Structures are given as C-alpha cells and as structure tokens.
Amino acid sequence: MKRWIYSTFARPMLYCLILLCLCAPLCTFADDPAAGGNEGKASKEKTGGEGKGEKESTKFRLPEMVVTATRTETPQEEATKSVSVITAKDMNEQQQTFLPELMGEQPGVYFRQLGGLGQWSSITIRGASDRNTLFQYNSLPLRDAADTQNTLSYFIEDMFGTSSLDRVEILKGTNSTLYGSQAMGGVINIIPKKWQKGFSGELRNEIGPNNTYIGNGRISYGQDKFYFDINPMYLTTDGEKYGGDNSFYYRNKGLTAGAGIRPLDNATLEFSVLAFDSKLALGDSPQLNPATGKPNKQQADPDQYREGLLYQLGLAWNHEVTPRWDYSVRGTYGETERHYFHLSSPHPRDQSNYDGQTTYLDTQHNLHLTDWLTFNIGADYEKAVFDGREPSSPSMGDFTPVRFSKEWTSWDLFTQAQLAFLDRSLLFTAGGRYNAPQAFDEKTVWEVSGAYILKPTHTKFHAHLGTGYRTPSLYETYGGYVWNGTLVTIGNKDLVPEESIGYEFGIDQSFLNDKVQAGATYFNTRFKNWIGFDSLAFQYKNADKTELSGIESYIKVKPFPWLKVNLAYTYVDTRVEEANGDWVRGSYQPHNKLNLVTTVYPTDRLTVACSVAYYDSKLVPLYDTSWNQVQWKEPSKWVVDLSGTYKVARFMDIFMRVQNLANKNYTESGYQMPGRSVYGGVKLSF
Template identity: 25%
Template sequence: MERFFTLLLILVLSCGLAQAQQKHSISGKVTDNTGEALTGANVYINGTTIGTATNAKGEFTLKNITAGNYQICASFSGFKRYRENIELNASIQNLEMSMEESTGTLGEVVVTGTGTPHHLKTAPVPTELLNSQMIESAAAPDFINLMGSVSPSFDFSPNTMGSFMQLNGLGNDFIVILIDGRRVYGDMGGMNDLGRINPNNIERVEVVKGASSALYGSDAIAGVINIITKKSKRSISANHNTQYGTYNTYQSTTNIDFNSKIVSGHTTFSQSKTDGWQNSPYEVDGDELVETDEMTQNAYLRRNVRQDLEFRISDKLSIYGGGSYYMNDNKRALSVKDYGLFFEDFSYNAGAKYLLSKSSNITFDYTSDTYKYYYKYNQTKEGKYEAGDYQLNSDQRRDDYNLRWISKLGKHQTITLGSELVQEFYRSEGRLQHDEESVNTLSFYLQDEISLFDDLMLTAGLRVVKHDNFGTIATPKLSALYQLGHFNLRGTYSRGFKAPTLKEQYYYYEKRGTLYLGNTDLDPQKSNYYSAGVDYNNKWLSTNMSVYQNDVDGLIAYENTELLPGDADNGIKKRRQHFNIEEARTRGFDVMVDVKLPLGFSFGGGYSYVDAMNLTEDIRLDYVARHYGNVRVGYFHHWNNYHLNVQLLGRLQDDKYYHEEPNAKGYDLWKLTTTHQLLHSNKVNLKLTAGIDNVFDYVDDVPYGENRGTINPGRTYFVGVNINFAN
C-alpha cells in the first residue's frame, strides 16, 4: 500500500513539467467600503495555487497567470469574502476590490465539514465556529479555559494528569482533534494532552458534531474539532504574544512568516508554565481525610516548536511539509511522589497538491505522530534510579497516508473521492500483554455536494472501513440545508464505527490501589447520529437551535470486577476492566444567540442540555452534567488609533454525575477581559490585555481524590501584550 501511494505521488509530481505558455499579471488594491486600505488581505485566483497578501497600502500583484477565465477572490478577517469573475487576455492593472464588513461570523469561510470552502451561513454540514474575535476576547491561558468560556457544548474534567474532554456527552475517544487538518494523536492517562494547543496561536476553531463527515473517519462519533492556526500572507511578518497571571502562570507565542513567489514559511515557538496550586490540603485515604501536599494543578513547563514550508513548483503544483516537537514537564512535590510525569511528541508531515484543472485537484498527505510518556525521577533511590532519570512508560505512533481527489462539476456539484491508510503502533514494556501491539485501518470515502434549485443543498457521503481485527463496515452520511429567507433549516444523519483502541484492548496499569485492565474481547462501537436545526440571521441577530440524538451500541467503559487471591498482598483494592455497554444514548439540544446592539454593545451566549444514558442499566453516563451555559457581554469603541474592547464571559453548569462516587458540584465562573489597541499602523500593531478570571472567587475545595466540577483556584489576575510587525 505504501508503494501504491508513493507511485501516485511520483506521478503527480511529474505532471508539473508542463509546457510554458504566455503569462500575464493582475495588480490592484483591496479596501473596505469606506475606501480605507486593508493590509494583509489574502488575494488569490480560485482553483489555482496563485495567491498573495496585500502590502501596507492594500496593494497586490499576481504574476505568471495563463490567459483564460478566472475568479479572483479576497478574504480578510471580519469581512465577507470578495469574488469577481474576470477574462484574462492581457495583464490587468489597478483592479479595485472593495470588501464589505461582516456583521457576525456568517461571512466567515469554514472548511472542516466537507473539506471545501463554504460561508458559515451556507455550510451544508452544520459547523460551529469560534472566530478570532471570540478567541482574542477570551484571553485564555490554555485551550481548556478557551473552549469552556465560549462554547457550552464542551466540558472538561481536568486533573493532575490531563483533561477528560466531552462534546455533547461523549468523551475523548469519540472526538477527533485536528490542527490545520492534521490529527492530534496520543494521550496522557487516557486523557487528551491539550497542552499542545496554545490559544495564542489559534486563528479560529471549527466544530462538526457527530460522525457527520466522511473525510475524517467514522470514529469521530462525537465530532471533529479543527484548530486553524495563525499564518500571515505578508512578505514578512513577526508576531509575539505574552500573557502573565497569578500563580506565576505564563504563556508566550512567537510566529514568524515569510512569503515569496516560490516559497512560503511559517515558524512558531510557544512556551507555557505555572507554579500550580492547591484547592484543598486534604485527600481521601479510605474512609479518612489526611493532610496532603498533592496539588490540584501540578506545576508544569511546556514548549512547542513547529516549522512549515510550502514550495510552489508551478501554477498547478505545490509541495509542502513540516515538523514539530512538543514537551510537557509535569512536576510533583518530593513528598508526594519520587517522580514527575514527562510527555513528548514529535510529528512531521509532507504532501503535494496538483491542480488538474480550474475545478479539479488531487492531494496526497502523509503525517506521522509519535507520542511518548515517561516517569521523570525527582530524587535518587539507591540501586534503582538517579534524580533526573527517565523511565519510558508508553510509546504511541500513528502514520497516516491520505490521497484525495476533488472535482467541481459545473456550478452546483462537487465530488470528493479518497483513500486513507492508518497504521498504529503501541509499545509499553510491562504494561502490554506482548510489550508491543499494532493495527492497520484502510478506508475509502466518497462525498457528493450538490445544490438542488437555489435553496436546497445536499451532502451525501459514504466511508468504507477495513480494520485488521474487526472486518469491513460501511458508514453512510447525509446532510441537508434548505434556505428560506433569513432562515436556514438543517438536518443530518450519520452512521459511525469505532474499533477498540490498542490501549482499551491490551493496556493495564495500577493507580492508587486500583488495577485498570484492557479487554481483548471488546466489540467495536457503532453509532447512529440524528440532528435537526434552524438558523435565523439578519444584520443584528444571529441565532441557532439544534436538537440531536446519538445512539451508541457497544459503548466502551469501565466496570468493577472481582478481586483475585493475592491482590490484597500487592496493594490492589479494586479491579476495573473495559467492557461494552450494550446500548447507550446521548440526546439534547443546543441554543446559540449573538446580538449586535447599538453604541458598540453586543450580547451572546448559549445553552446546552445533555441527557446521556446507559440504557442497558438505566443509569446516567459518568462525567456528564445535564445543563451547560455560556454568556458573553461586550463593549467596543475606538478613538482614532486607540481601540477598547471589554468582555464579560460567564460559564455555568450543574452537578456532574458519577454513579459510584459523589457527584461533582455545579458552578458558575465569570471572567472580565479588556483589550487595548494602542498602536495600529500598516506595519506595526500593539495591543495590551488585562483582566480578572473567576471574578466572584469560587473554589471547589473538595478533598483530593473526590470529583471536582472545576479546578479553578479562585480569583486570579492577568496581563498580556501582543505586538505585530509586518511588511
């Protein structure tokens, strides 16, 4: 299979040696509807690799274009995308492109649901968008804080290892996380290592719920999160953002971009750290409370560096690649453990895109991601280890080969056809039955986007999955959008399939007297997802309401099993093993509202109701609350170069259910952020941020070992600075 993909890539590359033709150029200027130049707007020829960004005066030049009919486009954050059809027989000069400001997120373009660009308002697969303004206003110290602040559909159960994430009642294993379309792989203690995602580096977040897309694998039973990072199209750009807060919590990100006719590059370096905090000085030891030095949030140091390059070989062919390294040094007090936790991730990717015609292209992508988990000893034990030694606990690797063909058939239909090979490897001496396990999954997928009449859009897809251990299954997808004036009516059905992970089948470990066991007799999980929704949008108001039901057969969870003779002598008090819940279901509804008010005020928020049930035992699913909400109240005003943005953000949720232990208490947290733009010019921008998190000083101070609704330490303060240079 690898040879097949390699051969196809060679054939694609060889197509780039085409006969040269007479070339023309297009130059012009991009402005807003008041005539003010837009610096850094993206200008490109649709269906080609030709594109650039406007300079400090809003000017641009596109070169080496063959004669023909084209669509020239411009995009800029906060503005509706500009399109104009042109006939190019000779070079064009002084082309004026006036862009209209968007009243909300509706003019923004999303790509995650179908792999092709659509305005959010008309995206055929329902997509939730967190745009750059929302992300900046949240001034979040980490990804958990960001998503909890702006979206009620997400919930997190953080602890000292990581964070158990949920989307509409289903957890980590059912959520596919992408960064710029590349899948994030590996976990820490069964939870996502979300430290790899720095909010300072996020341009926008697109969320597709349920296994609605045929493109990313049917294992996305809960949904797909695609994080699009910041990248500049200017000739050269440097951006630095730093935020500092209570408990010596610090994060900084530096981005450097360059773009020329042939090559573009993007470099990013981010670092974050905290001294940690303790919400309670007690922990549960059997039936007693004892004093402890355990931290609610361990101190940590995280670093992440990434380099991306793209080469435009011709106006039809581009090749690209990149790599990243991430480390997470999670520290513990000497009196708690003789080791801390150390995680590292190395990933790299390469790919090519070839334009077969103005309306057809083929892409090949390869991504490899290796995630390792260590003990890092903080003290010396004679004859066993020295302080600073590392002990590898697990080594996970995922190789992904993806070949995709997209073709637009006329104005009303787009076909996507692709194949994906995924190879997974898991190595852990003493924690896997055979120390190393592996599995291959081969998939083929087809997607058809078609517009019927002017108001009805359908997206139908089929993904066929062949798994080494669980055979072949087909999973259909269907989404429909009907436009009726200011209303959009939506509906989705999708079938999902998720095989047990290597960890769920083979991994075992002991923690605090509990032995957690894999199960080689697990069955795959299958889902049926249904949703229906309605949007209403006008100049001042944007609303959405959707209802959903996700039926999951064979949901994998933990159950208690009988102790074996000798367990007590080895300190084992409880055994828990993975098993299949015969029938489970999550259902509920989400409501989102955004209102643009006079005098610079705005209001937004959302509410999510979740009913998550183990139908086999007629009990609620663990880790899930029923009611979640978010509130956003904003004020924006500017005086010449000084811009003021004030946001009050609220997060509310009720008790989180645990059927064997006390529920985690509900809470409401409020955050006040202010952003001050002090300098705004064509080449330099300067912003300051200051705010208060947890304004009313709420602390969930239950003893360590019990379930917490939030690990927020109480009222904290933060300041930040962002400076950008561009040419």
C-alpha cells in the same frame, strides 16, 4: 513581595477593569454618533482588526468559509451540518492563551479540566465521550496511540499559544463517513495561518500568580511562490498547592511551524510541525469525605512527576489539474511519550513509559462535474504503534523493564456527493465509507444531510443523519500492567467496534443585516457495543447501549459597533443501559450549560470582554476514604472571567485577564479548581 505587587498593581488594575466594563457602554453611547439611530449605514466587514478597527463595506461581505463540514472549502452559510468557528480575533479579545478554554464556550461543547494549568483535560461534544472526539491539526488527524482509549486528553492542555492560529472549526455530530473511527461525537480542526504575504512578527509575554510566565512569539514571511511561519512558545508555573505543602508545578516548551512553496501556478507543497514538551507534577485523586459530604482537595506528590512529548510532522501536496478536477496527497508522522518518574528512587530505571506512534496517509480527489454536482473520492491508511515499559518488581529491587508492544494498521475508502439546486438554496450531501481494520471485521458507514435556505428572510433549515463507528484502541485490546514481574492483561481481544446512529435537525436565522443571528438544533445519538472498563471482570468489555439527546442554541447580537453579545445554551440527556436492563444517568455530564460572552469596544484602542459560564449539577464517580466507590452529585456552578486589552501604540498592546473573577470555591469532577487568578502582559507586533 508577591502580596506587595498584588496590592500595588494587580488590585487597582482589577478595579479599573471592572469599572471600565460597567461604565464604558454608557460613556460610548453618549459619544457615539451612531447611537442616535444611524441605521442607514452600510454593514460592517471584519478585516482582522479589533474593536472599532472594523471597516465599513459599502458593497458586500465575503462569506465565512469552513473546510471541516465537507472536506472541501464551503461557505459556512451553506453547510448542511452544525459547525462552530473560533477565530483568532475571538482569542485576542478574551486574551485566552489556551485553545480548550474557548472551545467550551461553544454550544454543545464541554471542556473539563481537573485542576490548574497543565492538568488532565478533556473536550466532549454533545455528551459523547472524549474518545469519540477526533482532533486535527491543519486538517490532519492528531492522535495518541498509547492512550488507554486513544484520546488526546493527556496533551490537550499542552496546546497553548495562539499567535499562529487562524481558526478552530468544531464539526458536531456523527461524522465517521468523512473522518473514520473516533469521529462519532464530532471533529475539532485546529487550522494555522498560512500563505500570508509580507513580513510580520509578534512577541507576547504574560505573567500571573504562582510565578507563572507564558511567552510566545511568531515570525512569518510570504510571497506568491512561498511562505514560512514559525511560532515558539514557553510556559512555566509553580502551580497551586490547594492547602498542601507541595504545588502542582508545570513546564512546557512548544513549537508550531509551517512552510509552503508553489512550484506550479496550480500546485502547492506544504509542510507543518506541531510539538510540545512538558513536565508536570503528579498527585492523588480526591476522595469523598463522609463527614463533610465533599471531596478532599487533591494534593501534589513531591516524589512523582510526568514528562510528556507530543509532536506531529505533516506534508501535503495540492494540485488543481483543471477547473473540474483537483486532488491532494497528504501524510503525517506523529509520536507521543508519557514517562512517569519517582524522584526518591535510587535507581534510574524506576520509571514507566507509554509511547505511541501514528503514521497516516490519505489522498482525496474532487470532481466538480457541474455547477450543481461535486464528487469527493478518497482513501486513507493508518498505522498505530503502542510501546509500554514498566519496571519488573520495584518493591523487590528488580527494576528490569518489562516491555509490551503492539501495532496494527487500517485502510479506508470514502466518497461523497455534494448537490446544489435552486440557485444554491437547496443543498444535499450524501456519502459512505468502507473501513478495513487489521484486527476487526470490515465496516461500512453512511450519511446524508441537507439544507434549505430561504434567502429573502435569511433562514436556513438543516438536517443530518449518519452512522458511525470506533475501533477499540490498542490498549483496550491488548493493554495491561506489570505486577511482581508479571504482565497482567486487562485488554480484551474479543471486543468489537462501537457503533452509532445519530441525527439532528435545526434552524438558523439572521436579522437586521446580520446584527442578530440565532439558531437551535435538536440532536440524538444512539450507541451500541459501548466500551468501558468492568471493575469486576477487571478488563474492558462491550456494554449494551447508550443514548444522548438534547438541544443546542445560540444568539449573537451586535446592535452597535461598540457592543457584541454571544449567548450559547445546551441541554443534554445522557443515558446508559446497565446489565440488568435499567437506564441510568451518565456520569460527568451536566444537563444544562450556559455561556455568555459580552465584548465592549469603548474606544478604538480599548477592548473589554466578560465571560460568564453556568454548569448544572452532575454525577461524579469517586472513592470515599474507605475506598468504596460512590456517586457524588457535584453542585452547579457559575464562573466569571474578565479581560481587557489596550492598544498603547500601533505595535504594542497591554492586556490583563482575570479568571474566576468572583473567587468562587468550586470543583470540577471532584478536583479543586483555582481561585481568582490575575494575569497581565504585553504584546509587540511588527
């Protein structure tokens, strides 16, 4: 039945989509009057529509605003640090349901997923570890206090659904001054839509291979004094088998929602919620086969699965007391749960639970003293709790839970000065943070950054220098596991926080009324007290040094209303100092990465997008079939994705996307990745 559906519908649609991608530029060029050299038209202004729905502005274009670079709303062209922005329009054009997929297309950003839907994922920035990437939702930190290194990797792929997304801001480089521990590599801020007036709704349904169904909806209403926005989501798939007897099934139910009131003309109270509840099949890790020189394909275990829960509740009070002074008071409470089960076990307590809780409070005051000077002063408090339970001795029939629980707190003070001179052509920021964690010594970090804008030529020079730190996680400090009724501790109370110093400098240039935008940035970050697991000592230890350096660049071209091309290239050199003093190449990090996204608007109703990604070879630590640890050089790879959207009516879109269009056989960190996968669906808007 599935084969009949594919041959009858999916294959012809795929061929038509490829033909449209190849031929649409020629057809449109012949029909478009602008192709005859109509350079005198006014510049385009994005209005939230798609394709040729972009309207012309005869006066000016509103600047793109970002909040993550300075913790205050700032025009992106005035940002003194490197910031990439992914908009809801980008996601709609590529019909990408999962946020992490598009993040990996940005310069300096790497997305790694170990298999198909729902599998363990990580996002790293400029070669730093995923534990050095801070995630935020609605500008508030999103954490998993039970993770071994305080990352969000077990829940990244759970974050799907884009109906309520406004944009994602990716702040790159050392940013501990503004955002504290874990921001040594960068910050990813997921920002939802809010304060939209009127009533709107959306229903999106998508089907794909392996009985995959993805659905999400949105309903929102707003006026001057209040708004609400609700976005439920659901996903189910049987998953890939990779030649085995069992599949990596995955289920996920999610919800994002927001609401706000305006009790005063100059004050707002906002509430937000993010929640995902998932169930995932587990399997073995790939082993290197000495006979083939390649890893064996991972196989799903029919007996084991994981249930995961991530949720965060947020509340924010914003008050503009005077034009010179505004402040905010915000707080979040979040929980994560990872529970591992054995289906064949006769005992209901044969499970391992790892639960985390995070409470966060902050306040920030913004003093706009003059037109050229703004002070930001703030403080934050955080409490983290890790609660683990494992059965005492399952092999002996003892399933009594052995509990290990730890918690700690920290509080910080931070300040920043923003200066602007020469009609906002010369910009500076400088700041510092004092950190007082309960379990470690106090720490002070600082940063300075600047930019000079040559307005006649639309050229911006920018530079940033800062120090960073990351306190060890609860698990790195106190964690362990249960063996024959005994808690074996692999955490290390003698760990000290990781420290770093990083700098960057670069140039951004636009031409032809922003039809061509280009930029390049060199970066370098040096770490000390790098934390890793010592397999000989069987505990976490501080290593000596790690150094990351490289260059990221981009070119964005929009020569015609019907064509847009985005090219991003990144080179990263990751080096780690070993105990004997030798410097070696870091694992999991390719030297070169190239991303090309071409979007074509053949008509007002049709959008076609093609994404091409190239990843250089990299070193991957694996075990062979005799359980000897080896370094495997994973080959380089090209991956092509294709998508198309057709607006049938004002309220209806039909869409199709093809992942791994060329059906490449490739691996990610030794894990087999899915072959060609064709998805399609319909979106209703009202």
